[in-house]
Amino acid sequence: MDTSSRAVAATALGLPVALLLLLLLIIGADPALTCTSPLAAGGAAEAGGTTGQSVAGLSQRQLQLARNGVVIGKQRGMSESVIIAELAAQATESGFRNLANPSVPESLNYANDGLGYDHDSVGPHQMRASVWGGVGIGKLMDPVYQINWFYSQAQQLGATAARMSPAELAQAIEQSAPNAYGAQLELARRLYGSFADIDIASMPRTAAGAAAAGCGTGGSGASVPAEASAFGRSVIENASRWIGTPYVWGGGDQNGPTSGGFDCSGLTLYAIYHASGGRIRLPHYTQAQQDHPSARPVPFADRAPGDLIFFTAAGGTDSHHVGIYYGRVYSGPDDKTGTEMLLHAPQSGQTVTLTPLSAWAEQADVRRYDVPTTPTPDTTPGGRT
Incomplete structure (x- = not known):
């Protein structure tokens, strides 16, 4: 083998090694911090x-x-x-x-x-x-x-x-x-x-003349519907502060996000717990929250901001999703009807957000929670949703 042939062979053998080293460097590099980087890690x-x-x-x-x-x-x-x-x-x-x-x-x-x-x-x-x-x-x-x-x-x-x-x-x-x-x-x-x-x-570019938006408000400072009761207002306020927090299956307890986020029932148990001053501690499971002793069934037509709405698929026996009825959001002074919104943790890959209530076309059950004078124990074991 002449000198040029040896050089070609050496280069060919070295390429996989170089590519492997480059791949290891890329994998080992710290990901860039962004607004979506978990704050818990x-x-x-x-x-x-x-x-x-x-x-x-x-x-x-x-x-x-x-x-x-x-x-x-x-x-x-x-x-x-x-x-x-x-x-x-x-x-x-x-x-x-x-x-x-x-x-x-x-x-x-x-x-x-x-x-x-x-x-x-x-x-x-x-x-x-x-x-x-x-x-x-x-x-x-x-x-x-x-x-x-x-x-x-x-x-x-x-x-x-x-x-x-x-x-x-x-x-x-x-x-x-x-x-x-x-x-x-x-x-x-x-x-x-x-x-x-x-x-x-x-981050999205800030429009000319507009103030810098940073990573957004995370829900803090959002207007709470005026028709909400004091308890309903508190439920909404406690949940709204987590807008933008990632959905994590099984995530959330009375102290806040766990594993970096909330699932639907984790968000509602947090909001109800804090709105009730710690006197209502719901289980981390939708149907158990729906059947909780402090939950009072309310006709769907009488729903009010701060109520929980549970969704059950056709033919199902247990609810599979829960959110907080936020009330009507108006787009401006000329909007006379508004859009009814649900505050919830939707699913993997999404974040705590507001979604039009019209997005659901399945059985919807409303529960309003009565605050007891003493804390109610969480006696329901088992699953989360």
Whole structure:
């Protein structure tokens, strides 16, 4: 074999090895972080950057708000220092929660993460309705709007903002007590490290002139139907905060998502549990939820927001799906009838969402839950759906 023949043979033998090495590199590479990356795994949960420390006590919903703080800042071209200032401000003002306020009764009509009582302040940045409410409470209860507001305030400071430390910038924008934000800087830096590598290009482009949308609101700040009872409103609010969370078969319990998500009955048991103050703990199975002692049958024509609707296939004996009746959603002032919607966790490959009730053409049974004075035990074993 001459020299050229040996070279050809060596190249041919080396190609499979090179391809194998390339394949191993691709398989071993960390997937890019996006808005759909589970918050319960990877960098989002291990919010410690290179330290590997987790952020103890932060829920998935809180991490969603922190992620938006980073993503919206990056979408708007903010520096690391300014983004850390925004995160420190959120952490200090609300603990990464979209808070309603009884002093602003209209704020209670929007899905939220709890109540705050600081004057007339609402939302993750605790913007005062008496100062900033000209845009409408609906805007103030939108966490994406509030995060954009912070960055717009930073932009208005111009070169001055670049000379400030994150704590000084947060103070200049929020105008809270002196030195209020320094204690949260380490947490802010750890959260920034968790989400700084998120793939901005994977998100829909923001229309010209529109505010950065980040990863969306996850349902927080969505309008709750006015006709809902106090209990029904609470059921909807507790479920709405998980809009966008992946469907996971068997996922969800009274504490929130498990294995990264909810299935249909996992979402409803969570919402009923929290709306009832922990006094109703439903089993993780649709038919058992339908037959639960606290469940009161309601004629389909009398359904109301916050009721659960159970679906049974023709000829079936057990319901196979459950969702929360959301009420009518109107597309605008000229829409006089609205569209009846179901809030639910649909199926694998989808996320918690709102779907028109008209999508179901099978037996539908409505249940309304009566809150007992003491917790009802979960005595039903077995399956999930």
